[in-house]
Amino acid sequence: MSSAEIKYIDKPHPLTGVTNAKLGIWLFLASEVMLFGALFSAYVLLRVGATSWPRGSDELNVPLATLNTIVLITSSVTMVMSWASLKLDNFGKFRRYMGMTIALSLAFLVIKTFEYTPKFSHYEVFLNDKTSVRGHLGEKHEDHILFTPDPEKDGEHAGVHPEEMRIERSDIRRLTNFGPRHSNFFALYFTLTGLHGLHIIGGIVVNTWLMFPGSAMWKTQRERFTGRVECAGLYWHFVDLVWIFLFPLLYLL
Amino acid sequence: MSGEHDHELGFWRKYVFSIDHKVIGIQYTITALLFLLFGFTLMMVMRFQLAYPGTEIPFLAKIFGEGNMPGGLMLPEFYNQLGAMHGTIMVFLGVVPLAVGGFGNYVMPLQIGAPDMAFPRLNMASYWVYFLGGVIMLGSFFLPSGAAQSGWTSYPPLSNINPGQTAWLFGMVFLITSSLLGSVNFIVTIIQLRAEGLTFFRLPFFVWAQLVTAFLLLLAFPPLEAAGVLQLMDRLAGTSFFMPSGLVVSNQVLDIAGEGNPLLWQHLFWFLAHPEVYVLILPAMGIVAEILANNTRKPLWGYRSLVYATIFLGFMSFIVWAHHMFMTGMGTTMSAFFQTTTMIISVPSVIILTAMVISLWGASIRYTVPMLFAIAFLPMFAIGGLTGLPLGLTASDIHLHDTYYVIGHFHFVVAPGTLMALFGGIYYWFPKVTGRLMNNMLGKLHFWGTLIFMNVVFMPMFLQGMHSVSRRLYDQTVYEHGKDVQDLTIASSWGAWCLGIAQIPFIINFFASIFAGKKVGSNPWDATTLEWAAPSPPPHGNFETEPVVYRGPYEYSPPEDPTGFSPQNKAPA
Amino acid sequence: MLDSLYGYWLPPDISTHGYQVDRLINVIHWFMGAIFVGWGIFFTYCLIRFRARPGHRASHQLPKAKASKWSEVCVAAFEAVLLIGFSMPVWAQIKNEFPTEEQKPLHLRIVAEQFAWNFHYPGADGEFGRTAPELMAADNLIGLDYDDPAAADDLVTNNDLRIPVDRPIICDLTSKDVIHSFWIPVMRIKQDVIPGMKIPIWFQATQTGDYQVACAQLCGNNHYNMKGDLTVYSAAEFEAWYADMAGGDDEEEEEEDE
Incomplete structure (x- = not known):
């Protein structure tokens, strides 16, 4: 049965210098680059063709996103530490660092949820006279809606909460919350960060598996297991890197 | 030795959820052949409406339901569903899974002397993800919304507002995922698991073709996945990535944000779909190269230039996509760029075809059934390739774009081209898979029937297109020019139905030969490549002893070897 | 009358x-034919001469085929000629060399919808009335704003394009809903009509007669039936028709168009 064994599972190929898994993960990341590259191109094309484009910092929560950036970068560091611990034959430390990585990625998702939720209850009413009002939706009736506009940001009434107002349906051109359907900016924001969030979830699943059931391999095939953690790490750094691109693109520019 | 190992596996692990590349290859082959048959059947039904528009066939109402064919009369929306699904099924569920999933999976690891793919579990996953994608695509016919009906190209805004598209998009996400998993596996296997002595320039051309194909799938599919995600958002979350402002459907202004761009989809789609054309054709060229070398009994002419041409082709295929979009209002600069790249990409195709034809010179050609198919591939692919020229030049494309000429062109590449090669491959490797030959007589019947009727189906399309008949018409006789060439449509339809009949010998041959074919040894064709060094059928783990390679892939009729051929693993005297 | 015009070719x-489009199509097909026949002769000769038979052995020696390089170079050179000599100039002419106002072109707006072609003529004042999506309705397919003074003499026809012979026509193509493709086969003009974009095209007829406008891009269930009539009038006939139609009031127009 010697011929039936697949080579280079734990030892690198003498010519390519990598194991199968490592080459595989690099190829997978190449395809991921194409995926996000296509979405970034879509962003550029839509933004160039748009009549107006909001400043990300006016629309999105920059402090929360900054916090998330720190969380994610830290998780990349702990990911490296967990792999390094395996290299140093310290399985206990591996688990501790891996646990921290998973906790930080969960924290990222929780913060993301805090960022997402208010957008769905915050509305904008586009009126027939080409103006628009932002605020919170009250009762909805057949012929009109009740609407509480946001306080003004600057000017003499800054910070004062206006009264609830009545808007006739016949005056409304479009009523939408700040979800994906609001505009291409928010559509891209939700699509890009949502897809990135899915990648985070994927990473959490893989890392949790490696931390618990998958780590049984440590007892039998140390090198192979260390290789797996390294591949998971490469993936995790990539997800981190995508965020490093997303953050300025969506929140700052 | 391997037998003992196999006994430990139950029926499910051995035949259904197997991780053996050979079983997975067979699963892919059978599934893809069934999808090909199904996609072909859809077309045969469509061809009735085309040939005899408005004629009722009451029994079809029973099969497809009164909703689709009331009283046996096909509705335009059902016609469009059949059209969209014919394209989708043939490309994504039929030809590519057969050429890459089937042949690639079965033959490639054997040809490089590997015991299996690099990631056997991933391999199984990619088959089952493909299978699920297929189930979703097929199941979409039974949804209340019906199947997708916006063409296989799914141009928005039509696809954004048409029913049935959501299931198509979900199905595509599965198929794309399957292809990505598969391509990673293929590339790693070819780079890492080649047998000792098997350098890159000793690889059989088929392996090269699979390697380039895998790279195309790996890098071209993700943009379509991105486009699919954006279209799903448009349909489900109410975004307007592909919807501009002020859209009015049935005189109602749509409640959307607008400012989207319909051309964005086309760019992302064709960025995949042009390389996809080469995904369809390269494995076919690989198969033809194997069969040609084996049956001419001499080495391939210009092996290295074939390899370089293939790599160049793969690279170029990423920068020609917009030649599908010349009519979208493209200016002179962009069209000049894409016309030029399109003309450049024809050069490696010419090199490949020329090398294959010159390989016939000085040969001793055995007219076996696989060889007949391989030979027929050459002129058929030549027609397909040549008729691409007037479509690749903007000025002539003005008249021919979106006509039957286009349909004729790409069908000649894919059907009489690729499919002929794939049939040849089935006849060629069947004895490796089963240990038995397929019947020669039935094979020849199948070959001549297929060759003749494929030409009857697709040749008239060039004339129809010249004569300005648009593609995707439910009834071309509403136009005067359509009425003029309706007789061509009828001829083409009869060709299609006869082509269906011509496949019966193949189906009989395929199943009967599994049980009753003539038993042969491990190398019935006196071939040189490594797959023939393994027993037929190869056991789990493939080779009895690890093969070592001493020479190039096509050492046929070497003067120093009295047997007439030197297998790659035969130790030098 | 149409039947007699059409053959099996273009x-x-x-x-x-x-004529430039046709010339390119014909030249390419002669070129393709020549390659295919030449190549086919060599191919058939090989298939017969090198068939397996007793006493015949394949040669391991590969032929030194200089001819193949030459044929590849020739193909590439010919493609370059087609590209630079034929295709690019025609495309540049179609895209960039629009008729000037001195040639007195007729300006039209073409508004595509599922599943019809609407033709918007500016009328005697030569100015198009304002249009808006909100105004589109079953009796106002292009959403023409009748309060706009420029709209007063505008003429809108449905699936009925009438143009004068020997006078350049400039059209702005727009779509209300999905992508269509405006195609007049006999005019060798085809242009995708893309919602959100306004794409100008031009053409000039050389013969009077009745022809058809087709949709070349799948646009929905009735795509197959999205055809319009094209009537090419003599200059005098056109002026008479145009004055008659644009002069009458709107109600009448609609009825006559139906």
Whole structure:
């Protein structure tokens, strides 16, 4: 049965210098680059063709996103530490660092949820006279809606909460919350960060598996297991890197 | 030795959820052949409406339901569903899974002397993800919304507002995922698991073709996945990535944000779909190269230039996509760029075809059934390739774009081209898979029937297109020019139905030969490549002893070897 | 009358630029034919001469085929000629060399919808009335704002394009809903109509007669039936028709168009 064994599972190929898994993960990341590259191109094309484009910092929560950036970068560091611990034959430390990585990625998702939720209850009413009002939706009736506009940001009434107002349906051109359907900016924001969030979830699943059931391999095939953690790490750094691109693109520019 | 190992596996692990590349290859082959048959059947039904528009066939109402064919009369929306699904099924569920999933999976690891793919579990996953994608695509016919009906190209805004598209998009996400998993596996296997002595320039051309194909799938599919995600958002979350402002459907202004761009989809789609054309054709060229070398009994002419041409082709295929979009209002600069790249990409195709034809010179050609198919591939692919020229030049494309000429062109590449090669491959490797030959007589019947009727189906399309008949018409006789060439449509339809009949010998041959074919040894064709060094059928783990390679892939009729051929693993005297 | 015009090859050409398109198509097909026949002769000769038979052995020696390099170079050179000599100039002419106002072109707006072609003529004042999506309705398919003074003499026809012969026509193509493709086969003009974009095209007819406008891009269930009539009038006939239609009031127009 010697011929039936697949080579280079734990030892690198003498010519390519990598194991199968490592080459595989690099190829997978190449395809991921194409995926996000296509979405970034879509962003550029839509933004160039748009009549107006909001400043990300006016629309999105920059402090929360900054916090998330720190969380994610830290998780990349702990990911490296967990792999390094395996290299140093310290399985206990591996688990501790891996646990921290998973906790930080969960924290990222929780913060993301805090960022997402208010957008769905915050509305904008586009009126027939080409103006628009932002605020919170009250009762909805057949012929009109009740609407509480946001306080003004600057000017003499800054910070004062206006009264609830009545808007006739016949005056409304479009009523939408700040979800994906609001505009291409928010559509891209939700699509890009949502897809990135899915990648985070994927990473959490893989890392949790490696931390618990998958780590049984440590007892039998140390090198192979260390290789797996390294591949998971490469993936995790990539997800981190995508965020490093997303953050300025969506929140700052 | 391997037998003992196999006994430990139950029926499910051995035949259904197997991780053996050979079983997975067979699963892919059978599934893809069934999808090909199904996609072909859809077309045969469509061809009735085309040939005899408005004629009722009451029994079809029973099969497809009164909703689709009331009283046996096909509705335009059902016609469009059949059209969209014919394209989708043939490309994504039929030809590519057969050429890459089937042949690639079965033959490639054997040809490089590997015991299996690099990631056997991933391999199984990619088959089952493909299978699920297929189930979703097929199941979409039974949804209340019906199947997708916006063409296989799914141009928005039509696809954004048409029913049935959501299931198509979900199905595509599965198929794309399957292809990505598969391509990673293929590339790693070819780079890492080649047998000792098997350098890159000793690889059989088929392996090269699979390697380039895998790279195309790996890098071209993700943009379509991105486009699919954006279209799903448009349909489900109410975004307007592909919807501009002020859209009015049935005189109602749509409640959307607008400012989207319909051309964005086309760019992302064709960025995949042009390389996809080469995904369809390269494995076919690989198969033809194997069969040609084996049956001419001499080495391939210009092996290295074939390899370089293939790599160049793969690279170029990423920068020609917009030649599908010349009519979208493209200016002179962009069209000049894409016309030029399109003309450049024809050069490696010419090199490949020329090398294959010159390989016939000085040969001793055995007219076996696989060889007949391989030979027929050459002129058929030549027609397909040549008729691409007037479509690749903007000025002539003005008249021919979106006509039957286009349909004729790409069908000649894919059907009489690729499919002929794939049939040849089935006849060629069947004895490796089963240990038995397929019947020669039935094979020849199948070959001549297929060759003749494929030409009857697709040749008239060039004339129809010249004569300005648009593609995707439910009834071309509403136009005067359509009425003029309706007789061509009828001829083409009869060709299609006869082509269906011509496949019966193949189906009989395929199943009967599994049980009753003539038993042969491990190398019935006196071939040189490594797959023939393994027993037929190869056991789990493939080779009895690890093969070592001493020479190039096509050492046929070497003067120093009295047997007439030197297998790659035969130790030098 | 149409039947007699059409053969099995290209349809008749009644445009000023179309002969260049036809010439390119014909040249390419001669070129393709020559390659295929030449190549086919060599191919068939090989298949017969090098068939397996007793006493015949394949040669391991590969032929030194200089001819193949030459044939590849020739193909590439010919493609370059087609590209630079034929295709690019025609495309540049169609895209960039629009008729000037001195040639007194007729300006039209073409508004595509599922599943019809609407043709918007500016009328005697030569100015198009304002249009808006909100105004589109079953009795106002292009959403023309009748309060706009420029709209007063505008003429809108449905699936009925009438143009004068020997006078350049400039059209702005727009779509209300999905992508269509405006195609007049005999005019050798085809242009995708993309919602959100306004794409200008031009053409000039050289013959009077009745022809058809087709949709070339799948646009929904009735795509197959999205055809319009094209009537090419003599200059005098056109002026008479145009004055008659644009002069009458709107109600009348609609009825006559139906």
